[in-house]
Amino acid sequence: MDERAVVLDLTRTASPPLVPEVRLRLAEEPFAAWTAARSEDPPYWAFAWAGGQALARYVLDRPDIVAGRRVADVASGSGLVAIAACLAGARHVTAYDVDPLSLSAIVENAALNDVELEAVRSDVAASPPDAADVVLAGDVCYDPDMAPPMLAALRACAERGATVLVGDPRRAYFPRDLHAEAEYDVPSTGNVEERDLTRTAVFRLHTS
Template sequence: MTDSHGFVRAHTRLSPVPLVPEILLHQAEEAIALWERTESASAAQQPPPFWGFAWAGGQALARYVLDHPELVAGRHVLDLAAGSGLVAIAAAKAGAASVTAVDIDPLSLAAVAANAAANDVLVTPLERDILDTAPDAGVVLAGDVFYSREMAERMMAYLQRAAATGATVLAGDPGRAYLPRAGLRELAAYDVPVVATLEDTEIKHTTIWQVTPAEGAVR
């Protein structure tokens, strides 16, 4: 795809996020149609367009960060599997010293750039799989990342390594099937408005978890 930024703007509408109305995102109206358009435009199989929607975990995590700016103020923040960049934008608005939004989908990074510009904040997009690298951030944020077994295992391993370095590590999750059952401490919960065609419901009860280091990890 030659013009990812143009594609994002052409197939979405800039609108407020339900639980975080102070943030605007380029959002799509229908997931399957958007996915088909991404594949038609690239003539190749594409990942689901997670970047085109405000998912429950990201909404809740963004709300929590904005309501508790002391968590990120003056710190270096990583938004992991950033999607639209919603959580990264919230961290920037809350006063983070720097924010990096990481994803492996080029369209996601285009959406991050467009959304950061729409909200007049600075976010650095990074297209890379970093889950096997050494964590290097004061705060690591992850919204809605436990959606498959393999991804949940890799994510949790990275998040716990980050926590072991002393980083503040938070995850927002609406009860996905592969949410880990250990290494999490509940901080808050929200009832989040979502796109019913994506979730089969209009409200998702979503929890903010603090990730703790694995037992025996050296800090």
Template sequence: MLAPMSTITALADLEQEIAAPGAGPDRLRLVGTPFVPEVRLHLAEDAILWWARMEAAAGRSLPPPYWASVWAGGQALARHLLDHPDLVAGRRVLDLAAGSGLVAIAAALAGADRVVANDVDPYAVAAVTVNARANQVRVTADGEDLLDGVAGVDLVVAGDALYDAGLAARVLPYLRRCAERGVEVLVGDPDRGHLPPDGLDLVASYPVPTTEPSVDSPVRRVQVLRPR
């Protein structure tokens, strides 16, 4: 079982990592996002090395640092929001399973009235905080598990939130409930094998540069979808 950690501790850890001198693949660097150059994020060149070093220093297990890499589904969805600001302008937006906060930051840059970035990993909540600060936008970082409720917003965005079967089994019903209550929902997904066979309509498709070490192709086709 993962040792509990507060978001305050996680934020202090990330701020210390960002301020620390030195370079290397296990360090966090503020870099432009490949498919969304308008947004800069604190990322690790090798997130697995960063994870191993931080676990060794902490002497305990830490959550996988999904927030320390930029994922294809989030890049496509962020690109879509920036290219279609009418989707978010003046609206309340929830970025579900936000990771680095890329999609939330894109929504804020596109003119959203209020943006909440939600992730249950305290380090992701901290990453949203430092990344929003770096991009000079206002995003509220939230660490609660929201998947048993319904979002009280105008738009829910979920970039690459269906990366395993267990998570998809909770996320998809949540998104359907939100859509049934009149909330607009947009999903960015590179088809990791957990999309439902029906019930989602294609909005757009993007060739996204991949940054995942286990993927052979330099480009991944990513769909932006919405529930029917």
């Protein structure tokens, strides 16, 4: 499969509504994109999910969180959050995902925004990033099988001293005991969420 050709064929250049300063290759309709991709995995990389938009907005508005630091964006999807970290002045950014199409999309999107980052194929839930000063994760708690190991990996990063921020619209499998650092109304989410306006928050994971 020519991953780059698939990404370009299924998407067009657009900006997420909450993060207009970032340009991405995005699809308009999820199920049509999934069928056209001929992939077992849904094309999570082709959409700007609510949690990722909120987290990217938070990072851009508070660049001191990542400026001059090593940043990991896990389950990166389109690379939106990783790109936001680059624009906010991070010293080095690594975007992790398990989908080869996602990695191709991240490379394309980084070029669109004239930023440099590293795109790595890795299951972060099984092997948490151990060198990043800041770990960012958007929309990683949508699935009952994915949420527990991903949260355990993120907590392991927090335990070793990393700043860990998670963007999520309080999905069913997201912890209820976390305090929101910031909240946003993410517009135009009807193609991937259950509603057109999605209230979404950014949370900081602390050590237990």
